[in-house]
Amino acid sequence: MKSIEETIKGRRSVRKYKPDPVKDETILDLLELATYAPSAGLAFGKEHPWSFVVIKDKVMLNRLSDVAKAYTLKFIENVPAFDWFRPSCQDPHYHLYYHAPALVMILGEKGSPISLIDCVLAAENFMLAAHAQGLGTCWVEWTKQAAQDKALMAELGIPEGLVIHASIVLGYPDEIPAAPERRPPHVIKWAR
Numbered sequence: 001m002k003s004i005e006e007t008i009k010g011r012r013s014v015r016k017y018k019p020d021p022v023k024d025e026t027i028l029d030l031l032e033l034a035t036y037a038p039s040a041g042l043a044f045g046k047e048h049p050w051s052f053v054v055i056k057d058k059v060m061l062n063r064l065s066d067v068a069k070a071y072t073l074k075f076i077e078n079v080p081a082f083d084w085f086r087p088s089c090q091d092p093h094y095h096l097y098y099h100a101p102a103l104v105m106i107l108g109e110k111g112s113p114i115s116l117i118d119c120v121l122a123a124e125n126f127m128l129a130a131h132a133q134g135l136g137t138c139w140v141e142w143t144k145q146a147a148q149d150k151a152l153m154a155e156l157g158i159p160e161g162l163v164i165h166a167s168i169v170l171g172y173p174d175e176i177p178a179a180p181e182r183r184p185p186h187v188i189k190w191a192r
Contacts, residue, residue: 014136119165143167
């Protein structure tokens with residue numbers, strides 16, 4: 001078992017996966033660990049401050065990738081700072097989910113000021129737990145663009161009152177990127 005320091009320092013955003021499926025039991029274990037994240041929602045009585053959608057179906061993953069890319073292109077038209085991503089979205093061979101065998105979406109209550117924070121904390125637990133078990137993950141922010149396709153969201157069982165706060169691909173890494181350089185913490189002030 002890796003130490004918490006090894007787990008945190010060793011986790012990477014994996015963008016190349018083996019085709020091997022991840023067992024449902026493994027995903028359920030990771031989801032349970034995700035729910036041990038700190039939560040203001042739980043503190044204020046929410047029974048489920050987060051909900052999950054797990055997609056392992058390749059046809060659905062391909063479709064979701066295509067839909068998200070199409071809506072991302074529309075988004076880029078209004079936010080030119082992201083124009084660097086246009087070639088990837090226009091490339092029919094580019095797969096938004098890197099052909100990973102699973103995608104996990106973490107959903108929270110629409111309009112809640114604490115929902116995003118709760119779900120992001122759960123996502124971090126999920127990603128660290130996956131790494132500790134030899135799995136790779138990568139956060140794919142662009143999935144949120146696909147939420148504009150209401151019919152697809154309904155097909156995925158996502159009710160109107162929930163929004164996608166995190167979208168994480170999951171699988172066995174085929175390639176693990178090198179660690180990016182980390183600088184010491186930038187402490188503005190330390191009042192002692």
